[in-house]
Amino acid sequence: MQSAAVIDHTQRDPYQVALEQFDIAADRLHLDPNMRAILRECQRELIVHFPVRMQDGVVKVFTGYRVQHNTARGPAKGGIRYHPSVSLNEVRALSMWMTWKCAVVGIPYGGAKGGVVCDPKQMTSQQLETLTRRYTTEIALLIGPDRDIPAPDVNTDAQTMAWIMDTYSMHQGHTVPAVVTGKPLSIGGSEGRREATARGVVYTIIEVAKHLDVDLEGARVAVQGFGNVGSNTAILLHQLGATVVGVSDVTGGVYSAKGIDIPRLQAYARETGQVAGFPGAERVTNAELLELDCDILVPAAIENQIGETNAPRIKAKIVAEAANGPTSPEADRILQDKGVMLIPDILCNAGGVTVSYFEWVQDLQNLFWREATINARLKEVMVKSFNDVLDLSRKHKVDMRTAAYMLAVQRVADATLTRGIYP
Secondary structure, three states: OOOHHHHHHHOOOHHHHHHHHHHHHHHHHOOOHHHHHHHOOOOEEEEEEEEEEOOOOOEEEEEEEEEEEEOOOOOEEEEEEEEOOOOHHHHHHHHHHHHHHHHHOOOOOEEEEEEEEOOHHHOOHHHHHHHHHHHHHHHOOOOEOOOEEEEEOOOOOHHHHHHHHHHHHHHHOOOOHHHOOOOOHHHOOOOOOOOHHHHHHHHHHHHHHHHHOOOOOOOEEEEEOOOHHHHHHHHHHHHOOOEEEEEEEOOEEEEOOOOOOHHHHHHHHHHHOOOOOOOOOEEEOHHHHHOOOOOEEEEOOOOOOEOOOOHHHOOOOEEEOOOOOOEOHHHHHHHHHOOOEEEOHHHHOOHHHHHHHHHHHHHHHOOOOOHHHHHHHHHHHHHHHHHHHHHHHHHHOOOHHHHHHHHHHHHHHHHHHHHOOOO
8 A cells, every 4th residue: 555655755865865964963063064075975886787587587687786875983884675666865875874873873884785676575585595696796896794794674684694695605715704794593693683673762762751751651652664673663662561553564554542462463464464454453554654643653664754744743752763764854843843852763773783783793703692681782872872862962952863963973074084084
């Protein structure tokens, strides 16, 4: 089911949104014009076109991208997505957001992103494996455990990362587990990685609830998106006693004022491949879900979901951006005027890249940690980062997104300035 919210996806270029968000922070920081010019551009952009023989014997040429925005603070880090709407500007925006995300939580990475223009739902597992291995070969000149470390994103998963790791390792002549994160445990993956993004989202929601004196027990929550991040966020909030009143995926959504039994919904979604039609709940569109009467709204789908047209109708007191770039700058200003507390994506969903960093460290050391240790370290990083952003927000009297950007941009600018301009 196509929703009005998704239509915004074509109206705002994600890269223009990313640049506008950067410019707002750069203005507040009075950033040197030379530094602004450096940080506004992506450092490397690779476009590849590669053939894959399909099941019927026809050869199809696919387009893929790998973009590195900035590597001043360490190797590039960022996911790979498979989606029909993947574009160069989308990948540029996502790589820039990754730079700020890594900086805001203080992990030593720069930002990167990758993608292939395809519809994985129309492809067999064998075709996806072939496409992944060929795409990996095409971008192999950029990636590596000390250069650029991919991870899962939209429509890619642990199995995709296993294929990338194996392909890269075959070319190197030895096994290189640290070339990707989000791998299966059997080949060097980390405990807690699958739930890490959602766990980070929930840690920040707990902190903002404390700050606003909101009781999570019984708080009404709506979650847009029921993939890995959305479903795990819903289950974790459900376990904390929150009442999840609305959930949606690409097919549409369900709503129940009394609350949805999330474990039952997960089982239903696994069985049917969708949340729509879940017994005992009303059907709602993705657009309607965003405007439900709730305390906490969690956009966990794709970018450009909350724009200036629907922002005035958002009823939530807290918006926790589990997705990348779900809110436009115009919507930011509207939500700020309405008194909505927004936890920006570069902070809210940084749990995934934080545990990816933990996985990378474990792979390099060949020394693995228990899940309890990983979750405790993740909580420490997320709580400290949230409070750093909140303190900056109060000090400069700016919204949380601007504060998060100011913190991140300053850290990247400092690293760039310290390293100097080569040659």
